[in-house]
Amino acid sequence: MAKKQGKRKKRDETETYDGGGNRNAGIPAPPPSQPSSSGTIISSVRSSRHLQVLVGLTIAGLLLRFYNLGANSLWLDEASTLMFARQSLAGIWESTAGGEFNPPLFYWLEHAILLLGESEFVLRFLPALLGVLTIPVVYFVGKEFKDQNVGLIAAALLAFSPFHIYYSQEARAYAPMLFFFSLALLFYVRANRSDEVRSWALFGLFSAVSFWMHFYAIVPIAVLILHALVTRAGAIRHDILSAKNTAIAVAVFAVASLPLLIVTASLFLARTSSAPTFGMQGLDVIYQTLFQVSGFNDLIMAAFIVLFLIGVAVMWRDDRNGAFFLIFMMSLPFVASLILSSRMPMIPRHLIFLLPVYFIGIASAYPALHALVRNKKAVYAVVAAAALISTPFLATYYTTPQKNDWRGFSAELGGMTGEGDLIVVLPPYMAQPLDYYYGNATDGTLELGANTGSDLEAIREQYPGRETFYVVTWDILAVDPTGDALNWLDKNAEFVGQRMGIYLFVSA
Structure with a gap:
């Protein structure tokens, strides 16, 4: 030029x-x-x-x-x-x-x-x-x-x-x-x-x-x-x-x-x-x-x-x-x-x-x-x-959600949890968008994070008998490519539902 x-x-x-x-x-x-x-x-x-x-x-x-x-x-x-x-x-x-x-x-x-x-x-x-x-x-x-x-x-x-x-x-x-x-x-x-x-x-x-x-x-x-x-x-x-x-x-x-x-x-x-x-x-x-x-x-x-x-x-x-x-x-x-x-x-x-x-x-x-x-x-x-x-x-x-609806999911989660319940987020960094909309102080829940099946088992042993809600996105496969955490959930939790790319499980 x-x-x-x-x-x-x-x-x-x-x-x-x-x-x-x-x-x-x-x-x-x-x-x-x-x-x-x-x-x-x-x-x-x-x-x-x-x-x-x-x-x-x-x-x-x-x-x-x-x-x-x-x-x-x-x-x-x-x-x-x-x-x-x-x-x-x-x-x-x-x-x-x-x-x-x-x-x-x-x-x-x-x-x-x-x-x-x-x-x-x-x-x-x-x-x-x-x-x-x-x-x-x-x-x-x-x-x-x-x-x-x-x-x-x-x-x-x-x-x-x-x-x-x-x-x-x-x-x-x-x-x-x-x-x-x-x-x-x-x-x-x-x-x-x-x-x-x-x-x-x-x-x-x-x-x-x-x-x-x-x-x-x-x-x-x-x-x-x-x-x-x-x-x-x-x-x-x-x-x-x-x-x-x-x-x-x-x-x-x-x-x-x-x-x-x-x-x-x-x-x-x-x-x-x-x-x-x-x-x-x-x-x-x-x-x-x-x-x-x-x-x-x-x-x-x-x-x-x-x-x-x-x-x-x-x-x-x-x-x-x-x-x-x-x-x-x-x-x-x-x-x-x-x-x-x-x-x-x-x-x-x-x-x-x-x-x-x-x-x-x-x-x-x-x-x-x-x-x-x-x-x-x-x-x-x-x-x-x-x-x-x-x-x-x-x-x-402009008429359909373009990103994961954490706002709507958090409202639904808040209607299901009660005092003393556990909320486990997989992977843990997904707590960032969740916590923007969900405040666990309102209903007295305890929020934790997990990456692997071993982490999930350790949480269950530490808090036996607690009702636990597992919040999961497909990002878990980025930190746990083996699928260990998903296999654990398949055996130990029940699928409740999903909102776009956010999945909710509850302890069996």
Whole structure:
């Protein structure tokens, strides 16, 4: 992409394309990197159909991400967020340094949010807000990468993405990490075209912030740095100083991330010391990731993959460096994830950073599709289609529980237990979401935890004759892959019922 810097800059300043073509659909490109007053911004929105649609998409994205934000119960990971956020700022860092496999920045921000309360809505507010703000950022990434049409289509795909909406409504760091990584991606694309020190430095800074949000952000950051070195290899061989600005970005990232980088090394060794007991392995990582980011629909996934490949082909015709970038940024994270999946848990949400690249690749197919219909308003039809294909999923998303219903389960459990009864949670860490809704002090029960059949037998011997309620989720197989605890329950307890993925047994 860097080789076309001069020609690209001149074209951006002087040329426009007719409605739906490769560039700006008859709307002059704004001057690059000019600071704007609020009046100038309002004037720009009034004169630009693309910006008007972007504002509409952002508002739609806000409604979709804040609607029913507190409806679902907290699940395990969200309850863990609350547990860490309740600690002091120093205590949160000590938890990370002591073995928590998530960086502290999101917990620090949630710690501040807790001043507003501890409701589900409050805990999920920050991911929802940053999820909304990611929509215009992706627009500007697509605009910088190719043109306003690509930016608008990519923003629409993100605004109505079921995958992104889901994780924008979860009190975890995935949506916040994507927001800051998208900013890093924006400044990387700018830096790769302009080689400006400011853009390189901002790329390094926002890369560091995304890494402080989630450890797995290091994968796309490393891929971007590798891409910079590969595309500039020829220039670097002739003049080592041509790598100066890239080195500045790396230095900014390293300095801003240094404490976390030190901790990450030991955590990575601990995480990969044995085979994972949950998550996905091998090619299933690729399939499930593409399936989920495509809206949990095989037909849409197939269509998106075809459109992405068409987008790469169009970019190859117009800008081979751009096509190489799309291939590089989609393939290398998948390769890294395939390799790591045999040594650490791999889940599609860890690869949420692929969304802007994937959607920009799909949007890059627009010129080829526009050539078939030759309609100035085709881009708006594509934006409408992005909303339409997500409608069936979203219709059920807001009307059915998406997470284990610990709220409802706890209410039912409280109606069954009495003073002196035992409540045994398998595995023990599932007490986190349970205790958010259930208070055993109310009916005088005693809450314990167990991992294995031996643990369960020891509890029965310690409290003979006590009526015992066993709260179980399939997570027990992650800590007890042999199934010993489930075998013990099968022999010594009776199944009472279940609420979604939560099972209740009572002593026989």
